[in-house]
Amino acid sequence: MxxxxxxxxxxxxxxxxxxxxxxxxxxxxxxxxxxxxxxxxxxxxxxxxxxxxxxxxxxxxxxxxxxxxxxxxxxxxxxxxxxxxxxxxxxxxxxxxxxxxxxxxxxxxxxxxxxxxxxxxxxxxxxxxxxxxxxxxxxxxxxxxxxxxxxxxxxxxxxxxxxxxxxNGGLKMYKTDRTPLLPQKKTFELDFNEVKGQKQVKRALEIAAAGNHNILLIGPPGSGKSMLAKRLPGILPPLSINEAIETTKIYSISGLINSEDGVINKRPFRSPHHTVSNVALSGGGSNPMPGEISLSHNGVLFLDELPEFKRGALEVLRQPIEDRRITISRTRKSIDYPANFMLVGAMNPSPNGGFYDLDLERPEELYKIKRYLNKLSGPLLDRIDIQIEVLPVSFEDLSKETVEETSLSVQKRVINSRNKQVSRYKKFKIYNNAQLTPSLMEIYCKLDNESLLLLEKATEKMNLSARSFTRIKKVARTIADLDSSKYIQVKHIAEAIQYRKLDRLKL
Ligand SMILES: Nc1ncnc2c1ncn2[C@@H]1O[C@H](COP(=O)(O)OP(=O)(O)O)[C@@H](O)[C@H]1O
Ligand SMILES: [Mg+2]
Structure with missing residues (x-):
């Protein structure tokens, strides 16, 4: 038998x-x-x-x-x-x-x-x-x-x-009690309120979180880029049950769940070093495993020193940023892992530190910066909606006793505007402004004459590409959502234009 x-x-x-x-x-x-x-x-x-x-x-x-x-x-x-x-x-x-x-x-x-x-x-x-x-x-x-x-x-x-x-009818095994899926606590280990000042950067991160926009932080060492990026998961909406299960599955097949917790119930934050191999980033290998992009699923993938990453590694990110999953081809069959992450890049403005202290009128300085920025993969940059400069907070301001807004309080506004997007796009199977397609933008990112005029002027002055144009409109849509405005207004466009730091350099 x-x-x-x-x-x-x-x-x-x-x-x-x-x-x-x-x-x-x-x-x-x-x-x-x-x-x-x-x-x-x-x-x-x-x-x-x-x-x-x-x-x-x-x-x-x-x-x-x-x-x-x-x-x-x-x-x-x-x-x-x-x-x-x-x-x-x-x-x-x-x-x-x-x-x-x-x-x-x-x-x-x-x-x-x-x-x-x-x-x-x-x-x-x-x-x-x-x-x-x-x-x-x-x-x-x-x-x-x-x-x-x-x-x-x-x-x-x-x-x-x-x-x-x-x-065999002897001692029975115990059934394990159900594990609670979602966290009980409402405070974050890394809170936004620990970052002093940086009003504009915090605002940009809030917008990024609200519309699920990828973001690039440009600033000299020590200006707080890593500190800010690490606090992004805490202002994103809490994981839903399905998100928690899917993310836990990825950690589970990677052998990264500890038996005490049994669950990933916080949005992941991953920050692979720039020497990371393509396989470690994308997943795969002879004994296939999810890569960093899948370990960031439903959370944040932080790439510090973005221009130092190998071009090949950054190219790997293109497909998953579009499809929110990655397919790894193997000889016998292909494997598919979810990879829906928010990308946060950080970089120094120039090879040796700052550009706010560089003389951009001097051709040799400009050339140096240009060469450095050219290391960034163009197609990857095209997928980053927000570029913002992070200037260091002065020592004086750092030592001041100030009360900053908590992550929980920022998160409330983020959740609110995400909910608006989810219900607005329900029939199109997208969830947020970052996912808007050109045809949906025709409907939901309409500009009035005044806004259009401003955007045209800025485009001319800053020599913006058609792509930047699209990014600005998407980000303006999110700013309008945070403002509970049904339509994009001129002030929303004006703010969105601020978040194109690299374009504004006219390099
Ligand atoms: N705005 C700020 N508020 C409080 N601490 C700050 C701020 N900016 C920088 N710091 C301090 O400086 C340290 C270095 O910042 P970090 O985020 O590592 O900078 P970067 O990543 O830009 O090099 C932080 O760990 C923090 O202690
Ligand atoms: Mg850093």
Whole structure:
């Protein structure tokens, strides 16, 4: 008789069903088929030791283990547990196969029978829920994370013995309580109110947050760019439940969830160094993993010293900025990871620090800056709506006792204007102003004569490209939303023009 136990493989952030089939015959050999990699092939050695150490065994018979479907590659050590349970059931050491088949079972076995945690359990638990399984059986270290999914039973076992007893009518395993998804607390570890002054930059970040605009901070070292950028996740709207689940799935398959929290419930902030490899940024590799852009999903990707990044790395960002996901091609199949991030770039205005102290009238100075800025990828710059200069706050102002606005208070306005955008664009399947297409801009970014005149004048004076024109209108739309104005007014356009620092340099 063939015994079947259910497990899962991961494909991107989704799980797929894998059936572990075990057949026992006369003989004395173990066969493993169904595209297992080396780690899976070695599992019977781990299983053998683990079972012996808890008083059970792999029978000396001919055992065929098939991992179906055969066309999906089975990678890693997470199949130890379902294979062990299938062997125990096929050799009548565990009873109640019907009950076992109600669960998805996954975990790595240590030689002493301890069940080790694995990656991607949230995706596995969602699969179990969506496909009518009663629940999942995993390592106790993975239980909290799996328990984010409502409506299934999550059993976390420390040792394989607990699972054997559970099904053989001995001591029952505890069901893990549901993990609360969203954070209870309302204060932020990094609060906007810690940044003194910088009114204009804070305003620009608020607009960026409100319209989901990518933003570039240009300023000398020490002017507070990193400090400001790190506080951006705290003024973005709190994660919704679906966003939290999706982001947690990405961290889970990357092995970055700790068993205490079991959940990512704050918007991520990632800041890869400029020497980051393309693969580390985009994801992929021989044992494919999400990259920094996916770890920033639903949060902020901060690229400090933007011109220092290799051109190739920045080019990698183009597709995900448009599609909000990344597709990684592999020889056998392609993998898709979500990558919906807000991009925040930071840079020095010139190779050696500031440009506010440079004499832009001197051709050699201008040339130096030009060469430095040319390192920025044009197509990437085109996707950044707001460019703003960050000037250092004077020592005097830094030492003054001032009361600055909290992140919570800024966040309220951001949420308010985001809600307006969501309801306005509902039928178009976009959520914010940054996503406006040219045809939607025709409808929602109409300008009155006065605004049009101002924009034309500015375009002429600043020698703006058609692209800057579009950016300004989108940003003006967000400024109007923050102002609760149905239409874009001349003051909104005037402010939006301020956020084109690089264009205004006329380089
Ligand atoms: N506006 C400010 N309010 C309070 N502290 C500031 C401000 N600007 C700079 N600082 C202090 O200076 C430090 C350096 O700022 P940082 O954000 O690292 O600058 P940058 O990234 O532009 O080089 C900060 O960690 C902070 O302690
Ligand atoms: Mg910095």
């Amino acid at each position: 063939i015994t079947k136990v259910y497990g899962c493989a991961l494909n991107g952030i989704d799980a797929q069903l894998i059936t572990v089939e075990v057949n026992i015959n006369r003989g004395a050999k173990i066969y493993m088929v169904g595209l297992p990699d080396n780690a899976v092939k070695e599992s019977h050695q781990r299983i053998s030791a683990a079972l012996q150490n808890v008083g059970f065994r792999i029978p000396v018979k001919e055992i065929t283990i098939n991992l179906a479907p055969a066309n999906i590659k089975k990678e890693g050590s997470a199949y130890d547990l379902p294979i062990a349970v299938a062997i125990l059931t096929a050799s009548n050491q565990i009873n109640n196969i019907d009950q076992i088949q109600d669960y998805i079972i996954m975990g790595e076995l240590a030689l002493d029978g301890i069940i080790r945690s694995i990656k991607g359990v949230l995706s596995i638990a969602s699969y179990a829920k969506e496909h009518g399984f009663k629940g999942v059986i995993l390592s106790s270290n993975n239980a909290k994370e799996a328990a984010l999914i409502k409506g299934i039973d999550v059993y976390g076992a420390e040792n394989i013995m607990e699972i054997i007893q559970h099904f």
